[in-house]
Amino acid sequence: MSKRHPLDVVIIGAGVVGAAIAYYAARAGLSVAVVDRGPVAGGTTGAGEGNLLVSDKEAGPELDLALLSAGLWRELAAVLPHEIEYEAKGGLVVAPDEASLGALRDFAEGQRAAGVEAVEAGADQLRELEPHLAPGPVGGFLYPQDAQVQPAQAAARLLAASGASVHLGEEVTGILTGPGGVRGVRTRGGELLAPAVVNAAGTWGGRIAELAGVSLPVLPRRGFVLVTEPLPRVVRHKVYAADYIADVASGSAALQSSAVVEGTPAGPVLIGATRERVGFDRSLSVEALRRLAAQAAALFPFLADARVLRTYHGFRPYLPDHLPAIGPDPRLPGLLHACGHEGAGIGLAPATGVLIAAALTGARPPLSADPFRPARFAADPAG
Amino acid sequence: MPSSASDTAPPDLAIVGAGPAGLAAAVTAAGLGLRVTLVDAGERPGGQYYRHPAPGLGAERPEALHHGWSAFAEREAALRAHEEAGRITYLPAHHVWAVVPDGDAWTLHAVAGTGPDEAAAALHARAVLLATGSYERQLPFPGWTLPAVVGAGGAQAMLKSGLVLPGKRVVVAGSGPLLLAVAGSLAAAGARVPAVVEAAAYSAYAGHLPALLRNPGKLGEAATYGSALLRRHIRLLTRHAVTEAHGTDRVEAVTVARLDRDWRPLPGTARRIPCDALAVGHGLVPQLELATGLGCATRPTADGTLALALDAEQRTSVAGIWSAGETGGIGGAQLALLEGEIAAHAIAGRTVPAALARRRARLRAFAAAMGAAHRPGDGWTGWLRDDTDVCRCEEVTAGRIREAVDELGARDARTVKLLTRSGMGWCQGRMCGPAVAALAGDGPAPDRRPLSCPVPLRHLAQLPPADG
Ligand SMILES: Cc1cc2nc3c(=O)[nH]c(=O)nc-3n(C[C@H](O)[C@H](O)[C@H](O)COP(=O)(O)OP(=O)(O)OC[C@H]3O[C@@H](n4cnc5c(N)ncnc54)[C@H](O)[C@@H]3O)c2cc1C
Numbered sequence: 138m139s140k141r142h143p144l145d146v147v148i149i150g151a152g153v154v155g156a157a158i159a160y161y162a163a164r165a166g167l168s169v170a171v172v173d174r175g176p177v178a179g180g181t182t183g184a185g186e187g188n189l190l191v192s193d194k195e196a197g198p199e200l201d202l203a204l205l206s207a208g209l210w211r212e213l214a215a216v217l218p219h220e221i222e223y224e225a226k227g228g229l230v231v232a233p234d235e236a237s238l239g240a241l242r243d244f245a246e247g248q249r250a251a252g253v254e255a256v257e258a259g260a261d262q263l264r265e266l267e268p269h270l271a272p273g274p275v276g277g278f279l280y281p282q283d284a285q286v287q288p289a290q291a292a293a294r295l296l297a298a299s300g301a302s303v304h305l306g307e308e309v310t311g312i313l314t315g316p317g318g319v320r321g322v323r324t325r326g327g328e329l330l331a332p333a334v335v336n337a338a339g340t341w342g343g344r345i346a347e348l349a350g351v352s353l354p355v356l357p358r359r360g361f362v363l364v365t366e367p368l369p370r371v372v373r374h375k376v377y378a379a380d381y382i383a384d385v386a387s388g389s390a391a392l393q394s395s396a397v398v399e400g401t402p403a404g405p406v407l408i409g410a411t412r413e414r415v416g417f418d419r420s421l422s423v424e425a426l427r428r429l430a431a432q433a434a435a436l437f438p439f440l441a442d443a444r445v446l447r448t449y450h451g452f453r454p455y456l457p458d459h460l461p462a463i464g465p466d467p468r469l470p471g472l473l474h475a476c477g478h479e480g481a482g483i484g485l486a487p488a489t490g491v492l493i494a495a496a497l498t499g500a501r502p503p504l505s506a507d508p509f510r511p512a513r514f515a516a517d518p519a520g
Numbered sequence: 521m522p523s524s525a526s527d528t529a530p531p532d533l534a535i536v537g538a539g540p541a542g543l544a545a546a547v548t549a550a551g552l553g554l555r556v557t558l559v560d561a562g563e564r565p566g567g568q569y570y571r572h573p574a575p576g577l578g579a580e581r582p583e584a585l586h587h588g589w590s591a592f593a594e595r596e597a598a599l600r601a602h603e604e605a606g607r608i609t610y611l612p613a614h615h616v617w618a619v620v621p622d623g624d625a626w627t628l629h630a631v632a633g634t635g636p637d638e639a640a641a642a643l644h645a646r647a648v649l650l651a652t653g654s655y656e657r658q659l660p661f662p663g664w665t666l667p668a669v670v671g672a673g674g675a676q677a678m679l680k681s682g683l684v685l686p687g688k689r690v691v692v693a694g695s696g697p698l699l700l701a702v703a704g705s706l707a708a709a710g711a712r713v714p715a716v717v718e719a720a721a722y723s724a725y726a727g728h729l730p731a732l733l734r735n736p737g738k739l740g741e742a743a744t745y746g747s748a749l750l751r752r753h754i755r756l757l758t759r760h761a762v763t764e765a766h767g768t769d770r771v772e773a774v775t776v777a778r779l780d781r782d783w784r785p786l787p788g789t790a791r792r793i794p795c796d797a798l799a800v801g802h803g804l805v806p807q808l809e810l811a812t813g814l815g816c817a818t819r820p821t822a823d824g825t826l827a828l829a830l831d832a833e834q835r836t837s838v839a840g841i842w843s844a845g846e847t848g849g850i851g852g853a854q855l856a857l858l859e860g861e862i863a864a865h866a867i868a869g870r871t872v873p874a875a876l877a878r879r880r881a882r883l884r885a886f887a888a889a890m891g892a893a894h895r896p897g898d899g900w901t902g903w904l905r906d907d908t909d910v911c912r913c914e915e916v917t918a919g920r921i922r923e924a925v926d927e928l929g930a931r932d933a934r935t936v937k938l939l940t941r942s943g944m945g946w947c948q949g950r951m952c953g954p955a956v957a958a959l960a961g962d963g964p965a966p967d968r969r970p971l972s973c974p975v976p977l978r979h980l981a982q983l984p985p986a987d988g
């Protein structure tokens with residue numbers, strides 16, 4: 138293991154969050170190492186869809202983070218290779234009836250106050266925006282800031298651009314500590330020494346916290362995605378029904394879904410994703426597939442004739458209040474957390490990277506990280 | 521819509537695959553008193569080995585291209601008799617896309633029929649036997665996507681079912697015992713075979729003489745092929761490979777080079793052989809997605825693939841799920857028949873006849889010896905140029921895969937796929953999977969295809985909702 142020059146920080150996790158932290162920490166002048174037990178994007182990032190959404194977030198700290206990220210993704214798109222497939226295609230939320238349109242209007246009002254662009258569209262305008270949409274929706278909202286990246290590419294390119302030393306295939310088995318706090322990490326291959334360690338282990342972040350002797354209640358929330366055969370590019374935006382917003386904010390364990398439908402540059406239409414809390418259960422849920430398919434066909438009837446080529450699933454990392462943990466852990470100096478981004482980690486990765494880089498260098502963060510305090514779940518939040 | 525009678529109790533056993541293994545299991549199980557549903561994606565029973573010539577081709581004697589056609593004919597007749605008697609429900613043209621637990625039984629979801637008749641089917645059974653066989657392993661090389669470059673097994677299948685020749689002058693290349701059979705059939709059907717190019721050395725079997733000696737039948741088969749080749753003056757080049765196919769509209773010639781022990785082409789040994797078709801294959805890969813979707817454990821095999829881990833009575837690691845034939849490791853039609861019978865006995869709760877168990881052990885040992893000899897050497901990736909397509913469906917080149925591995929942190933086939941789209945197309949990585957894994961420096965990974973075949977979205981949308 139390389140010991141050429143002393144490291145400032147070791148990041149555990151080569152998912153999109155770890156990669157973004159490496160990128161912004163290195164840009165802040167730090168010497169960075171990233172360690173992952175698997176390949177780059179081998180965790181939940183490889184199962185994510187790459188929606189960068191502001192539209193599904195109600196006004197509050199997560200929306201602020203998403204808005205900061207939306208701007209950062211635009212900047213990144215200009216400097217990272219085009220393979221990250223950044224596309225500012227915009228989101229379209231449709232309301233099946235007047236009641237849900239009313240709710241959507243209120244929701245959008247709050248978002249606008251926070252800086253979101255939301256444009257109401259009548260039934261006719263919906264048809265202009267998405268000519269293949271089923272008749273029925275009474276109206277909806279267009280969110281021009283919603284965008285899209287290819288998650289695995291985004292993680293890999295951020296990591297490559299960071300210049301960090303990357304240790305793949307090395308599992309972290311211990312957090313090294315001394316009198317002053319964190320000293321580094323132990324892996325199966327040896328030790329990596331640094332005065333700061335960032336836990337960017339996503340759904341497995343709770344276990345890293347445990348290794349460090351602190352608790353962080355990250356749990357898995359399973360999601361399935363359907364992928365169709367390549368189709369002519371007729372779905373132009375990210376399109377979903379208004380009840381999706383209720384699902385995202387829900388804490389229920391039961392299977393929930395409201396399909397987000399979108400076309401991809403390569404042709405396949407992605408339909409995702411369900412949400413259910415079933416631990417790390419890898420078995421196929423036919424019910425999840427049924428719901429996604431039924432909802433997609435209800436939005437776009439032509440999809441009923443398409444073939445589904447594949448389906449995949451992943452486990453979103455979630456915390457009890459559905460906000461990520463971002464920042465230093467007051468219980469162990471030198472330990473920072475950046476995990477628990479649930480179904481929005483791809484979108485929220487750059488802002489997370491900026492906040493962690495600021496915490497590492499003592500710079501002023503662009504927004505308050507206080508709502509994301511990692512110790513907020515502890516019985517006695519010591520900080 | 522269930523095509524089986526859903527108002528009665530589910531049958532005792534559903535068998536996926538009506539190749540040698542599934543067919544033998546079905547008739548044996550029915551003979552032992554079980555009620556059986558036999559499902560197969562194909563139109564006729566027989567699987568990859570026993571193929572009926574399309575009617576009207578005037579081929580009265582399919583047995584000419586098959587060893588042991590009678591073993592099949594007897595079982596096909598038994599199948600018809602059991603169908604008649606209502607003990608077996610045989611459902612051809614049913615492609616099972618997933619098997620899922622359903623209380624203490626199983627549900628098999630299938631796409632039934634094709635074209636306008638295509639419909640969704642859900643079948644139920646108390647036990648499931650997966651006899652889904654194998655598909656051909658392809659290792660790419662420059663020019664392999666040219667027209668008239670066909671799979672070796674595919675060429676054999678074309679011959680058996682349609683008596684169609686891929687060309688007039690056909691080079692046969694790759695690795696494995698199938699090559700000799702293919703060359704023999706091509707020659708018998710009137711093609712010229714300028715060479716059989718085999719990457720392994722048959723002398724590699726010598727190390728496994730005991731297995732060979734215990735399988736005189738197999739030796740005889742190889743000898744038959746060998747002498748047929750001699751009679752027809754077909755050159756057998758061992759430790760050689762086709763490292764490039766040339767041509768514009770179709771293949772016109774191939775470059776053949778000598779290989780070292782690791783299948784690295786030796787400099788200065790390349791020469792051209794003119795031809796108008798190339799039949800190429802590097803052995804077979806067990807088709808496991810239905811099993812791995814259920815969580816069945818796998819084991820690495822001597823030929824460098826993964827097969828299901830099975831006990832002596834063909835049980836998988838998942839209670840209630842059984843498997844027989846090539847899913848348990850490539851071993852040939854004889855072994856598949858045998859394992860189907862063993863599984864049927866075990867599922868029916870009968871003692872497996874000792875003779876069956878002994879023959880199985882012998883054939884499995886032989887298969888392992890053969891597999892070890894034909895396992896691709898690591899050096900084969902040296903045939904690839906950066907501009908060689910590895911994934912044909914998505915047109916991903918070796919260069920892009922190498923970039924993903926060397927510069928972007930991919931260490932396995934899954935991550936290469938995420939970064940390059942290799943394996944995301946119609947074949948879902950059946951064609952490029954082994955090659956991509958090798959380029960990623962990864963061993964074979966268990967098939968991960970939660971849908972075994974493309975499924976009309978409508979079929980999914982119309983599934984009965986779970987609890988309301
Ligand atoms: C079906 C689905 C669809 C989604 N769609 C979207 C979407 O459209 N938009 C969006 O923004 N988000 C989406 N998400 C959520 C998003 O994928 C996640 O929030 C995000 O990928 C989390 O990234 P991460 O880097 O925190 O975690 P991960 O990508 O899981 O990375 C954590 C890494 O830590 C490593 N690790 C764990 N333990 C150890 C150890 N002991 N030693 C070394 N390494 C270790 C793992 O190997 C892993 O690579 C979706 C998720 C799912 C499941």
Ligand SMILES: Cc1cc2nc3c(=O)[nH]c(=O)nc-3n(C[C@H](O)[C@H](O)[C@H](O)COP(=O)(O)OP(=O)(O)OC[C@H]3O[C@@H](n4cnc5c(N)ncnc54)[C@H](O)[C@@H]3O)c2cc1C
Nearest residue numbers: 537539540541561567568569616653673845846852853856
């Ligand atoms: C292309 C090819 C050509 C071959 N040619 C020869 C040859 O010339 N000589 C020789 O000795 N051996 C040959 N073999 C090997 C030989 O076919 C096998 O040894 C033998 O058939 C194994 O029997 P099996 O029952 O295990 O599988 P198979 O015969 O492969 O039968 C599997 C059956 O399962 C069905 N199936 C698979 N998945 C599903 C699903 N999801 N739903 C429904 N049905 C499904 C398939 O349609 C098939 O009918 C060939 C193999 C292949 C792949």
